[in-house]
Amino acid sequence: MSRPVLAEPRVTPEVVAAHGLTEEEYAAIHGILARPPTYTELGIFSVMWSEHCSYKSSRVHLQTLPTEGPRILQGPGENAGVVDIGHGLAAVFKIESHNHPSFIEPYQGAATGVGGIIRDIFTMGARPICLLDSLRFGPLTEAKNGYLFGGVVAGIAGYGNAVGVPTVGGEVAFAECYAGNPLVNVLCLGIARADRIFTARAGGLGNPVIYVGAKTGRDGIHGATMASETFDETSEERRPTVQVGDPFREKLLIEACLELMETGEVVGIQDMGAAGLTCSSCEMASRGGTGIELDLTRVPRREEGMIPYEVMLSESQERMLVVVRRGAEEAVRAIFAKWDLDAVVVGHVTGDGMLRVLEGEKVVAEIPARALAEGAPAYRRPATRPGWLDVLQKADLSDLPPPADWGAALAALLASPTIACKRDIWRQYDHMLYLNTIVLPGSDAVVLRLKGHPGGLALAADGNGRYCFLDPYVGGMIAVAEAARNVSCAGAEPVALTNCLNFGDPTRPEIMWQFAEVVRGMGDACRALGTPVTGGNVSLYNEMLGRAIFPTPIVGMLGLLEHIRHATTQWFKGAGDLVYLLGETHDELGGSEYLKVVHGREEGRPPQLDLARERAVQAACRAAIRAGCVRSAHDTSEGGLAVALAESCIPVEGEPVGFTGTLPGVLRPEAAFFAESQSRILLSVRPEHAGALEALARDHGVPCTLLGTTGGRTFTLTAGGASLQAEVAVLAEAWRRGLAAAAAGNRDGRGA
């Protein structure tokens, strides 16, 4: 059944505009080619020079982040970062967003997000061993948000479980600004041999370029680029479509690719993610300093009548492009046949630096690969501090009406969906596969042991959008510091991070200012804490009807444990232990969860952060853990000291442990209980280790305050002349059922 070949539309100024290219960008393209681009070439440029692929608005800022360190084997620039974790092993990890697709179709959007980030990891030669998800939604009281939340979690579960990569942790928060634009960021980590990392480079003249995996359909071709008037009677069929994930095929692809890598025949390999065949081919050529010639008639297709433009721009899932040594074609085919997958030679490596695309005999595109991959313009967009920030920051928080019952206020905080137990989420995820998870989700960081390594890894994802909204520089620092602190509480040394920067429209100066400030804050924190950035992802245009989300950087922190016996959890281990606070509490209620949940206000200045203090507190915590005197370690974050203490009392399952204590000092009670001052960690120790802990803290120059004792059935914290009291069982109930209670009555439909 052959269709008449469709004439390609003419490239008019309207068509250029519909591709999201400015006049200057079009002129630059014209200059590069020394002629006007064809329609296919225009499409190729438009995706490669899109914000998503080129980082044109963010690049100048990202370049300021520290990316080097003794453990870094691969920083930003490849599909994922690589960190030397000793004993011949490397950790390969990266985080990526799938926000917009998840809003359109939550299940498939989230599922394909998982599939995409997993490919980035095994592309590097690593076996993916875990996932973490960072999610943001509007309040669960709205049916639509409940629908998105349920669909996204089910989609992550549906894909991750089936593909066989356990989802071992993550985080989720709820706020109004995410109602029209939820965030779905997924981190994947894999383990590779440190001496056998693969890169996405095309080398060796004449080497075959092989397409492996699923067939190509019209999935995900960018809507804006499909101006309808240029199409004929088949345009309904050409509509951009939602991508559907196939975790089964991805599982086969993982196994087949890892098996292929064992043969020593692979020269370069890259997944087909955003911009599919276009991006993978020109990036491999550009990085390898070579060219690639493709014949599109050989590309396996799922749909009829696809034009070159569509084949090049399709974002069909579960596909890879591999360059192997000449002569290895049969070996490749045999391995993929074993896994029931197609492997087709679609082109070869050339020496002329061009991405040349043929449809049979006809050349449909011919572009210098480097111009596509690295030649996109970089913008230093105007950035202005918004005037409204002063009003927010200067909010008077000195005279808050105290709640009738401090214990009830604590219960309300524990039940608020952002703080409540997330078991309802993670029990939908296989989080134990591969027998590595020795600290299950629920504690500050997940801990994985590694077979063939005496130690292990700790991982945590963090990012407080409200802090960044109220002070992006401080918020950026805190995102890094808190992620590192979580990892330190688990007994691991933070060594490197990946990040996903979720922001609004970068052409608005206030958004660009938020972006620049957050990145500046992150960079300062990274340098202070010795945790370089190994890569990440930027997601811009997160807005609904001109209203941007909170600036939301998500930091995925990797920590290294020398020995797994150091793995530590946040829960009190029984009665009679002493509870200490490392660090200090200040009157900092701005941007706090208390202010939001109890007073319905989101304003003030977020807590300040002293990086030297942060570093010392974390070092002291790790030293105490290594010295063997720590029974539990938990950082204080959203909800402050009272929430952190209560969280330590309440295990995910089983009997809670009570606590009685006092925070000495002169703070007013709300600040003592709920201020979110940074650089604080709660440690519980046996009484006989109290002296050792106090000495250690002194050595590190860190304030160390005895708060109280574990045990009993009640939770009592006194401070500032007030007493906060509650039954631990009541607090446990509030915390454990919070999420379900908020989501109840909310399962009706799509809420549309």
Place this chain on the structure above:
Amino acid sequence: MRFGILVFPGSWSHQDFRHALADVMGFQAQEVWHKETSVTGHDCLILPGGFAHGDYLRAGAIARFSPVMSEVVRFAERGGLVLGSCNGFQILCEAGLLPGALLRNASLQYRCQWVHLRVESTATPFTAALGPGQVLRMPISHGEGRYYADPEALRRLNGEGRITFRYCAPDGAPSAEANPNGSSENIAGVCNARGNVLGLMPHPERAAESLLGSVDGRLLFEGFLARASR
């Protein structure tokens, strides 16, 4: 004792079984690709967890036609030991080696969590060394684990002592709250009439090291092996 661990496209617990059986317990364990047509050289076959063929259509429905499966049936008929966990249990039911079927969890959600199991019957070599009523702790991880058999079949299974495990509370009571997926009569595992084929939804391989929270999974293997080697 030599274990053969079947690998279907989409299996994912085979590595874990190999680790538990070989690295932790010290047995011989070898993977068997689903396209193989012989299973000789193995004393016990393991059908591991995962999503064979994506679990598309029904869990286990396509895998049961894999070339190796006719050999598994013959092996079982000759009295060879076969254990299916999770997806492996689903495949054994689809293949007719075990009665009943596994339906979507009553919650309609996937469940990965620790559960308690009460040993109901010691009529299979896998539980022969355990005491009836003994409570084990192991993880589950599945979306389709709701055991169903028609009333007549259930009567027979009960009568013949072929219900091997029931989900229970830590004290051994098979309560509704302890049933993670809505299985009939809290059934977590059943065996065939001869007792040499066992299927269970929980993952014994995930409970083989104290570092991971339980070593109860080892009891299924170490018990009968101790006897066999005597």
Place this chain on the structure above:
Amino acid sequence: MLQARVIITLKRGILDPQGDTVRTALQSLGFDGVADCRVGKVILLRLTESDRAKAKAQVEQMCRRLLANPVIEDFRFELEESP
């Protein structure tokens, strides 16, 4: 071309939580006229066989061997001219 439309449903008497959930959800949207709801699978097969009787026999076989599990499911199917 012939198309078979195979409909597979859980046997009567087997709990169908999905059906119940859909019914509850419809209810909470204000659709209270649903007395019962069952959710099943539909499988659309485009067949190269053009002889109806032969096609029917084939599909019957496919259902028995693979598509439906007789322990839990009933099936029925119709043949129609494929669109």
Place this chain on the structure above:
Amino acid sequence: MLQARVIITLKRGILDPQGDTVRTALQSLGFDGVADCRVGKVILLRLTESDRAKAKAQVEQMCRRLLANPVIEDFRFELEESP
């Protein structure tokens, strides 16, 4: 009593991995006369409404609001006398 039989399938052009896998499985069982296979959902609704026109309007609404996801799915339905 009226029963609505709602059939929900993935839109044309959208990948149906389940359908593809079932087709391959049928093929390897020797059923090579299947040119295409798509897997969808069927929802059987027993309605208290006895007026056909009203029932039809109701079911149409249910499909649009809840049962089908218009971004990726098509639906159609038939009304029949309930068995």
